[in-house]
Amino acid sequence: MVATALAFAGFVQEHAEEVHAGDGGTLAEYAWLIPLVPMVMAFVILFFGKFSPWKGWAMAAGTLGFVAVYGTALTVENLREGIVTQSAINVGDIGVFSLEWGVIVDGLSILMFFLVGVVGFLVFVYAKGYMKGDARHTWFFASFTLFVGGMLVLVSAPNFIQLILGWELVGVASYLLIGHYWEDLDNVDAANKAFMTNKVADAALFLGAVIMAVSAGSFNFAEIFTAMADGQTTLATLGFWAGLLLFIGAMGKSAQFPLHVWLPDAMAGPTPVSALMHAATMVTAGVYLIARLFPFYQVPEFAGDLNTIIVIIGAITLFFMGLLAIVQDDIKRVLAYSTVSQLGYMMAAMGVGAYTAGLFHLFTHAFFKGLLFLGAGSIIHAVHSNNMSDMGGLRKYMPVTFWTFMIGTAALVGIFPFAGFWSKDEIIASAYFNASDGEAAAWFMVVLSISGAVITAFYMARAVNLTFFGTYLGEGQPHESPAIMTWPMIALAVGAATTGLLNIPGLTQVFTDWVTTRAFPITEHHFEAVNFGLLAIITPAVLIGLGIGWLLYGSQRELHHTVTDDEGHRSVEVERPSYSVPVLTPVLEHGYYIDDLYMNGVVRPIMGPIADAVVWTDDTVIDAVPHLTAALTSEVGGVVVWTDDKAVDGFYHAAVGSVAAVGRFLRQFFPGQVQQYVALSFAGVVAIAALFIIF
Amino acid sequence: MTIIQFIILGAAMFAVGLFGVLTRRNAVLVLASVEVMLAAVNINLVAFDTYLADPAHTGQVFALFVIALAAAEVGIGIAIVLMIFRNRHSADVDELDLMKY
């Protein structure tokens, strides 16, 4: 263990001079505004939004615009000079741990600021059109802004506590937004599912954070890393467990197998939510966490077999979730499984030590997946249905949506020169690099990721064909979405097309420089040139996948039946291609029965027997004390009443009775006759006089 | 003359007057018995005045007051008896028992 600690220390010494950065000046000094403004504005919108002309949208979009501009400014400054700084204020102490609220401004957090701000702003603009006429317009934007605030708190957190705070905030916002259309109970169930699944992972996150913090002596990331560099042995011993628990927490948020179940159901929320939260930003929080803790995860001896676990899980997610996208009818669910699959890519990248590649894919994915979701939203808005069986031939009616969607697809699938091509390839190349060192897990990853790329191409081809080509199977006449929805899509399409060029191996290193500007240096392999060997395998594979998809689902496969009904009217029924593989299709359609497993194995037992047992315990065992006390008190009360009646009242009755009796007795002496009174008074006088005289 | 003879006389008259107050039925005679009591008191007062040789003659002055007040009292008393008689056509004190419980 000491050796591993020393190894890390060695790392730091070797590469210390590689990090050139300034402190960002005034720009970074006020970076704490970035999370603060959306958090505050969320409540402003909540309370005052309904009085404003746009029902809170202007405030929300303005906030996002602020974040976007600030994020861009920071990005530019970072690219020019590099910013590595953090600041915090102490808000309290727990024992030896101090609670701080602060902000880190370095390459990684600036990346997230930029992403959340820019993509978020475009989604917010789109949302104005999408959410038009919604009954809870103001609440929607308030929750959305709350999400943005929470996300920014998360990514700017210099310590675990603040990170967890942001983590929970985005969880709450996710719950609120998924359940936006809560009139339909299914949506409420989806929101609960998301929250609960995340909560399971959050338990692990919390445990992991506590173990790491306690063994390192502080919640602050920088101090934890310093403790590592100083050779903290407790950390070295417990590091594996801390790292594992933290990874489980990341699995929840980033929907890795088997905690992926919430993400497809989360599509019940409005599409802007799906675009921003469940594609571009919130789900990347898990990847962000691993990236933030990369100094911990990159030290092979320190994190031990952890990376292998990460790689395997990432690879499994990548491949098997991609398969599930093939059998979906709901276009958003296709994209949801696609997102889960791409998150697998990112996570696996982190596992093989490809820090930049993973983050690069996160970056590009935000653009093209966000774009694809906005496109899906545009289609849904026009067709009034999520299902591809109600779509078809839409490229005629919605050209802008069609072309931007195609660009997004190309980026996702990985076609040169669109973004996905570069980022995905870099991941596979890094994996291959590690694999060629003899790591079995890395080989596993390489194989699955190439297969995954094929699958991605296939299901996207299916989706595109069923949606945009062939005959329109839905109701009414769909039309293109208004400008306020199409311009953000165009902007994102530009991003999807061009961002890949930020990091061409051997040519540009912009992105690498960007994200490796951190306090603790990141060591990873930098490729001098494109690995053409891999490229030769991947590109044809992808094209084959696309081709098969076109072949099987293209419009040429549509069958047109002419049908004559009873009255002699002729109509054309269109039958779409559908294929069913005997065992595979049912398994895929049921999502490998994982949902059923959770439902019957976890949820039903808790809701049924366990809940009953708990209620019984509460009623019989725990409530026994109050019930006994109540019975006892009641008995005592009865005794007191009896005592009061008999004893106390009896005393009074006796007293009153005796007084009355005395009165009755004395009354005899006062018959109303004056002389008697006089006699009595004189008798009294005589008595007193006698007394005086005698004594 | 000793003082005690006057006092004994006064005491005896007072007792007699008391007896009269308690036994007489006619309201006017009750008042008369009260007069007897007051006369006894007067005798006592004047006797003490002389016994003590008071230069201010307090006893005698007091006796004068008693006389005056007795006169006033009798006046009112007779008026009351008159009223009672008007109401009840009888001056019998035994019948004045409305204060009885």
Added chain:
Amino acid sequence: MSIGDWLTEAANWVFLILALVTFISAVMVVLSQNVVRAVLYLVLTLGGSAALFLLLGAEFVGWTVVLVYIGAVIILFLIGIMITKAPLTSTADLSQPISAKVPAALLSVLLFTVVAWAVYQSFGFDALIPFPDEATTTADLGLSIFTNWIIPFETVSFVLLAALVGGISLARRDPTVVEERR
């Protein structure tokens, strides 16, 4: 002082006669069966007390008793008797029955005994009254009243006024009753 010594003084004989007259009159006041006679016995009692005052040298008081008491109060009594239509002849029921007389007598005797005993203990038979050389002058009395006892004097005046007014208003015929009678 012994009885013998006491009897040798002439004043004591006078006292004895006057005392007896007064006392027996008082007894007759309370025991007489005739209303008018009872009032007349009262006259005698008051007269006797006036004489005793004279014996003690309190001339003014004595004559005031005669004037006020016998002159006015008795008249009032007589008027009262007449107006209340008291039986002018002897009747047997002017006093309470025996059952009431006995306790009253007992009480009176008891009272007398207590007082007599107390007095005897205090004074005994030897406390002599210093016989005055001269009777008390009216001037002295007047001086005393109007210097020492001026306030009680005024108060008594008020009382008399109240008695006067009260008596008249009480004894007046009730106008409503008069109306009914008409």
